Amino acid sequence: MDSRDSLRHQGLRKRLIDGIRIKGVRDQRVLDAIAKVPRHLFMDSSFIQFAYKDQAFPIGAGQTISQPYTVAFQSQLLDVQPNEKILEVGTGSGYQAAVLVEMGAQVYTIERQRELFLKVQVLLPELGYNPKFFFGDGYKGLPTYGPFDKIIITAGAPMIPQDLLMQLRIGGVLVAPIGPTEKQIMYKVTRVSEDEFEKEKHGTFVFVPMLKGTTN
Numbered sequence: 001m002d003s004r005d006s007l008r009h010q011g012l013r014k015r016l017i018d019g020i021r022i023k024g025v026r027d028q029r030v031l032d033a034i035a036k037v038p039r040h041l042f043m044d045s046s047f048i049q050f051a052y053k054d055q056a057f058p059i060g061a062g063q064t065i066s067q068p069y070t071v072a073f074q075s076q077l078l079d080v081q082p083n084e085k086i087l088e089v090g091t092g093s094g095y096q097a098a099v100l101v102e103m104g105a106q107v108y109t110i111e112r113q114r115e116l117f118l119k120v121q122v123l124l125p126e127l128g129y130n131p132k133f134f135f136g137d138g139y140k141g142l143p144t145y146g147p148f149d150k151i152i153i154t155a156g157a158p159m160i161p162q163d164l165l166m167q168l169r170i171g172g173v174l175v176a177p178i179g180p181t182e183k184q185i186m187y188k189v190t191r192v193s194e195d196e197f198e199k200e201k202h203g204t205f206v207f208v209p210m211l212k213g214t215t216n
Protein backbone atom coordinates (compact mmCIF):
# COMPACT_ATOMS: atom_id res chain seq x y z
CA MET A 1 0.00 0.00 0.00
CA ASP A 2 1.24 3.51 -0.84
CA SER A 3 2.07 5.57 2.28
CA ARG A 4 -0.35 8.25 1.09
CA ASP A 5 -3.18 5.72 1.17
CA SER A 6 -4.79 4.95 4.55
CA LEU A 7 -7.44 2.87 6.27
CA ARG A 8 -9.71 5.91 6.10
CA HIS A 9 -9.31 6.06 2.31
CA GLN A 10 -9.98 2.32 2.08
CA GLY A 11 -13.16 2.82 4.10
CA LEU A 12 -14.26 5.59 1.73
CA ARG A 13 -13.61 3.30 -1.24
CA LYS A 14 -15.70 0.57 0.35
CA ARG A 15 -18.64 2.99 0.52
CA LEU A 16 -18.01 4.13 -3.04
CA ILE A 17 -18.16 0.49 -4.17
CA ASP A 18 -21.43 -0.11 -2.32
CA GLY A 19 -22.84 2.84 -4.29
CA ILE A 20 -21.53 1.54 -7.62
CA ARG A 21 -22.98 -1.92 -6.90
CA ILE A 22 -26.39 -0.38 -6.14
CA LYS A 23 -26.22 1.48 -9.47
CA GLY A 24 -25.91 -1.92 -11.19
CA VAL A 25 -22.26 -2.91 -11.64
CA ARG A 26 -22.02 -6.43 -10.20
CA ASP A 27 -18.76 -7.76 -11.70
CA GLN A 28 -16.79 -8.57 -8.55
CA ARG A 29 -13.44 -8.32 -10.36
CA VAL A 30 -14.25 -4.73 -11.31
CA LEU A 31 -15.39 -3.85 -7.79
CA ASP A 32 -12.27 -5.45 -6.28
CA ALA A 33 -10.03 -3.41 -8.61
CA ILE A 34 -11.79 -0.17 -7.68
CA ALA A 35 -11.38 -1.09 -4.00
CA LYS A 36 -7.62 -1.25 -4.55
CA VAL A 37 -6.83 1.82 -6.67
CA PRO A 38 -6.22 4.96 -4.53
CA ARG A 39 -8.28 7.39 -6.64
CA HIS A 40 -7.39 10.35 -4.41
CA LEU A 41 -3.78 10.14 -5.59
CA PHE A 42 -4.89 10.65 -9.22
CA MET A 43 -6.54 13.97 -8.47
CA ASP A 44 -5.40 17.57 -8.10
CA SER A 45 -4.90 18.48 -4.44
CA SER A 46 -7.78 20.97 -4.58
CA PHE A 47 -10.28 18.16 -5.27
CA ILE A 48 -8.74 15.44 -3.14
CA GLN A 49 -11.48 15.59 -0.49
CA PHE A 50 -14.02 14.67 -3.19
CA ALA A 51 -12.05 11.71 -4.51
CA TYR A 52 -14.52 9.13 -3.27
CA LYS A 53 -17.65 10.90 -4.40
CA ASP A 54 -19.08 9.22 -7.47
CA GLN A 55 -18.37 12.19 -9.75
CA ALA A 56 -16.01 13.30 -12.52
CA PHE A 57 -13.50 16.05 -11.60
CA PRO A 58 -11.11 18.37 -13.46
CA ILE A 59 -7.52 17.09 -13.86
CA GLY A 60 -6.01 20.04 -15.77
CA ALA A 61 -5.66 20.75 -19.50
CA GLY A 62 -9.47 21.08 -19.62
CA GLN A 63 -9.89 17.33 -19.00
CA THR A 64 -11.55 15.22 -16.33
CA ILE A 65 -11.04 12.02 -14.38
CA SER A 66 -14.09 9.90 -15.24
CA GLN A 67 -16.80 9.21 -12.68
CA PRO A 68 -16.03 5.95 -10.81
CA TYR A 69 -19.39 4.47 -11.83
CA THR A 70 -18.54 5.13 -15.49
CA VAL A 71 -15.09 3.53 -15.09
CA ALA A 72 -16.75 0.52 -13.44
CA PHE A 73 -19.45 0.32 -16.12
CA GLN A 74 -17.00 0.44 -19.03
CA SER A 75 -14.68 -2.06 -17.31
CA GLN A 76 -17.60 -4.45 -16.79
CA LEU A 77 -18.65 -4.17 -20.46
CA LEU A 78 -15.06 -4.90 -21.53
CA ASP A 79 -15.19 -8.16 -19.53
CA VAL A 80 -11.45 -7.95 -18.85
CA GLN A 81 -9.61 -11.27 -18.53
CA PRO A 82 -6.11 -11.64 -17.05
CA ASN A 83 -3.30 -11.02 -19.56
CA GLU A 84 -5.55 -9.59 -22.23
CA LYS A 85 -3.98 -6.88 -24.35
CA ILE A 86 -6.09 -3.74 -23.98
CA LEU A 87 -5.78 -0.40 -25.76
CA GLU A 88 -7.14 2.60 -23.85
CA VAL A 89 -7.75 5.85 -25.74
CA GLY A 90 -7.55 8.90 -23.43
CA THR A 91 -5.09 8.22 -20.59
CA GLY A 92 -6.12 11.40 -18.75
CA SER A 93 -5.37 10.95 -15.04
CA GLY A 94 -4.40 7.32 -15.56
CA TYR A 95 -7.14 6.10 -13.22
CA GLN A 96 -8.97 3.87 -15.72
CA ALA A 97 -5.63 2.45 -16.89
CA ALA A 98 -4.74 1.61 -13.27
CA VAL A 99 -8.08 -0.19 -12.79
CA LEU A 100 -7.41 -2.29 -15.92
CA VAL A 101 -3.86 -3.10 -14.78
CA GLU A 102 -5.27 -4.07 -11.39
CA MET A 103 -7.57 -6.52 -13.23
CA GLY A 104 -4.52 -8.22 -14.72
CA ALA A 105 -4.60 -6.74 -18.23
CA GLN A 106 -1.62 -5.68 -20.33
CA VAL A 107 -2.56 -2.07 -20.92
CA TYR A 108 -1.48 0.23 -23.78
CA THR A 109 -2.77 3.74 -23.18
CA ILE A 110 -2.64 6.72 -25.51
CA GLU A 111 -3.10 10.45 -24.77
CA ARG A 112 -3.10 13.50 -27.08
CA GLN A 113 -2.40 16.16 -24.38
CA ARG A 114 1.31 16.31 -23.73
CA GLU A 115 0.93 17.78 -20.23
CA LEU A 116 -1.22 14.84 -19.09
CA PHE A 117 0.93 12.30 -20.92
CA LEU A 118 4.04 13.54 -19.08
CA LYS A 119 2.32 13.64 -15.69
CA VAL A 120 0.95 10.06 -15.63
CA GLN A 121 4.24 8.55 -16.66
CA VAL A 122 5.64 9.64 -13.31
CA LEU A 123 2.58 9.01 -11.15
CA LEU A 124 1.49 5.53 -12.24
CA PRO A 125 4.85 3.75 -11.86
CA GLU A 126 5.21 5.43 -8.44
CA LEU A 127 1.95 3.72 -7.46
CA GLY A 128 3.12 0.41 -8.90
CA TYR A 129 1.13 0.56 -12.16
CA ASN A 130 3.08 0.03 -15.36
CA PRO A 131 0.92 0.26 -18.47
CA LYS A 132 2.69 1.25 -21.69
CA PHE A 133 2.25 4.98 -22.35
CA PHE A 134 1.93 6.54 -25.79
CA PHE A 135 1.63 10.14 -26.94
CA GLY A 136 -0.49 10.39 -30.06
CA ASP A 137 -3.88 10.59 -31.68
CA GLY A 138 -6.13 7.80 -30.46
CA TYR A 139 -8.19 7.95 -33.66
CA LYS A 140 -5.24 6.21 -35.29
CA GLY A 141 -4.74 3.73 -32.44
CA LEU A 142 -1.47 1.78 -32.31
CA PRO A 143 -1.38 -0.26 -35.52
CA THR A 144 2.10 -1.67 -34.88
CA TYR A 145 1.09 -3.02 -31.44
CA GLY A 146 -2.23 -4.58 -32.44
CA PRO A 147 -4.32 -6.58 -32.71
CA PHE A 148 -5.89 -5.97 -29.30
CA ASP A 149 -8.27 -8.21 -27.36
CA LYS A 150 -10.14 -5.15 -26.16
CA ILE A 151 -10.23 -1.42 -26.88
CA ILE A 152 -11.76 1.19 -24.58
CA ILE A 153 -12.32 4.84 -25.54
CA THR A 154 -12.71 7.22 -22.59
CA ALA A 155 -13.65 10.36 -24.55
CA GLY A 156 -16.83 10.96 -26.55
CA ALA A 157 -16.30 10.20 -30.24
CA PRO A 158 -18.68 11.47 -32.96
CA MET A 159 -18.55 8.05 -34.62
CA ILE A 160 -16.90 4.68 -34.10
CA PRO A 161 -13.30 5.13 -35.28
CA GLN A 162 -12.75 2.68 -38.18
CA ASP A 163 -8.99 2.45 -37.64
CA LEU A 164 -9.64 1.14 -34.13
CA LEU A 165 -12.09 -1.53 -35.28
CA MET A 166 -9.36 -2.81 -37.61
CA GLN A 167 -7.01 -3.19 -34.62
CA LEU A 168 -9.38 -5.59 -32.80
CA ARG A 169 -8.69 -9.30 -33.03
CA ILE A 170 -11.58 -11.47 -34.29
CA GLY A 171 -13.74 -11.94 -31.19
CA GLY A 172 -12.34 -8.73 -29.70
CA VAL A 173 -14.49 -6.03 -28.13
CA LEU A 174 -14.48 -2.23 -28.32
CA VAL A 175 -16.33 -0.16 -25.69
CA ALA A 176 -16.84 3.50 -26.52
CA PRO A 177 -19.18 6.45 -25.92
CA ILE A 178 -20.38 7.57 -29.36
CA GLY A 179 -22.35 10.70 -30.23
CA PRO A 180 -22.35 14.51 -30.25
CA THR A 181 -20.61 16.57 -27.53
CA GLU A 182 -23.74 16.98 -25.37
CA LYS A 183 -24.23 13.27 -24.77
CA GLN A 184 -23.14 9.91 -26.09
CA ILE A 185 -24.41 6.34 -26.19
CA MET A 186 -22.18 3.62 -24.79
CA TYR A 187 -21.49 1.08 -27.52
CA LYS A 188 -20.10 -2.39 -27.16
CA VAL A 189 -18.85 -3.57 -30.55
CA THR A 190 -17.70 -7.17 -31.06
CA ARG A 191 -15.64 -8.12 -34.10
CA VAL A 192 -17.33 -11.39 -35.07
CA SER A 193 -15.32 -11.95 -38.26
CA GLU A 194 -12.81 -10.13 -40.46
CA ASP A 195 -15.48 -7.71 -41.69
CA GLU A 196 -18.53 -8.27 -39.44
CA PHE A 197 -19.19 -6.28 -36.30
CA GLU A 198 -22.00 -6.74 -33.78
CA LYS A 199 -23.14 -3.59 -31.97
CA GLU A 200 -24.96 -3.21 -28.65
CA LYS A 201 -26.08 0.03 -27.00
CA HIS A 202 -25.75 0.52 -23.24
CA GLY A 203 -27.28 3.81 -22.15
CA THR A 204 -26.37 7.49 -22.21
CA PHE A 205 -23.23 9.12 -20.82
CA VAL A 206 -21.44 12.47 -21.03
CA PHE A 207 -17.70 12.49 -21.76
CA VAL A 208 -15.23 15.21 -22.76
CA PRO A 209 -14.87 15.12 -26.56
CA MET A 210 -12.42 12.92 -28.42
CA LEU A 211 -10.35 15.38 -30.47
CA LYS A 212 -8.18 14.89 -33.56
CA GLY A 213 -4.41 15.35 -33.60
CA THR A 214 -2.17 16.13 -30.62
CA THR A 215 -1.05 19.17 -28.63
CA ASN A 216 2.64 20.15 -28.91
Ligand code: SAH
Nearest residue numbers: 065090092093095096111112138154210211
Ligand atom coordinates in the same frame (compact mmCIF):
# COMPACT_ATOMS: atom_id res chain seq x y z
N1 SAH B 1 -9.38 7.57 -18.83
C1 SAH B 1 -9.26 8.87 -18.22
C2 SAH B 1 -10.38 9.80 -18.67
C3 SAH B 1 -9.81 11.08 -19.12
S1 SAH B 1 -10.90 12.19 -19.98
C4 SAH B 1 -9.16 8.79 -16.72
O1 SAH B 1 -9.36 7.70 -16.17
O2 SAH B 1 -8.87 9.79 -16.08
C5 SAH B 1 -10.53 11.81 -21.68
C6 SAH B 1 -9.10 11.96 -22.11
O3 SAH B 1 -9.06 11.66 -23.50
C7 SAH B 1 -8.51 13.36 -21.97
O4 SAH B 1 -7.32 13.28 -21.24
C8 SAH B 1 -8.26 13.79 -23.40
O5 SAH B 1 -7.11 14.62 -23.57
C9 SAH B 1 -8.08 12.47 -24.10
N2 SAH B 1 -8.30 12.47 -25.55
C10 SAH B 1 -9.24 13.15 -26.26
N3 SAH B 1 -9.13 12.88 -27.59
C11 SAH B 1 -8.08 12.01 -27.72
C12 SAH B 1 -7.45 11.38 -28.84
N4 SAH B 1 -7.85 11.58 -30.10
N5 SAH B 1 -6.40 10.56 -28.59
C13 SAH B 1 -5.96 10.34 -27.32
N6 SAH B 1 -6.51 10.91 -26.23
C14 SAH B 1 -7.56 11.75 -26.42
